[in-house]
Amino acid sequence: MAVSAAQDMEERQDLQDQRDALSSIDWPERPTVQSLGEAIGRLRGMRVVIAPIPEGIRSAEVNGLTVSVGSAAKVYYDPRLAPLNCTQTILHELAHVLHGDVCAERSAASYRTTFDTPQERRAELTATRLMLELNRRIRGSDLLDFLSGRAARAHRP
Numbered sequence: 001m002a003v004s005a006a007q008d009m010e011e012r013q014d015l016q017d018q019r020d021a022l023s024s025i026d027w028p029e030r031p032t033v034q035s036l037g038e039a040i041g042r043l044r045g046m047r048v049v050i051a052p053i054p055e056g057i058r059s060a061e062v063n064g065l066t067v068s069v070g071s072a073a074k075v076y077y078d079p080r081l082a083p084l085n086c087t088q089t090i091l092h093e094l095a096h097v098l099h100g101d102v103c104a105e106r107s108a109a110s111y112r113t114t115f116d117t118p119q120e121r122r123a124e125l126t127a128t129r130l131m132l133e134l135n136r137r138i139r140g141s142d143l144l145d146f147l148s149g150r151a152a153r154a155h156r157p
């Protein structure tokens with residue numbers, strides 16, 4: 001399949017932006033989804049709050065969503081997900097915050113459902129990279145705690 005030069009350049013620019021965004025994260029010494037969320041929030045001048053989707057508004061289609069309220073980014077995840085899927089969902093939402101898809105200046109919401117827009121694909125790719133980076137930084141039992149979701153639960157408000 002032929003890709004036009006303009007498209008090609010756009011994709012390369014996207015990849016560059018993605019690398020820049022990832023390398024600008026000031027990684028916490030002991031990364032958890034919570035501390036990583038706070039680090040990403042600081043980059044965007046937002047306070048990141050991670051919480052389960054309130055029971056009344058859970059739906060089968062939405063695994064996670066982020067809503068900006070003032071300068072807070074509220075990242076919600078479906079606590080019924082398998083732990084690894086749950087972590088991936090939260091990282092996907094944090095990726096939206098990182099890329100400025102959700103920001104304090106305008107009221108914005110992002111929903112994790114399907115990945116058929118460039119913004120969604122970018123968030124999903126970044127989430128995967130964040131997961132790999134976390135794996136690299138977390139060792140042994142800490143990693144097991146993290147992947148089993150204990151880290152997320154331990155930091156629920």
Ligand SMILES: [Zn+2]
Pocket residue numbers: 092096110111112113119120123
């Ligand atoms: Zn998304």
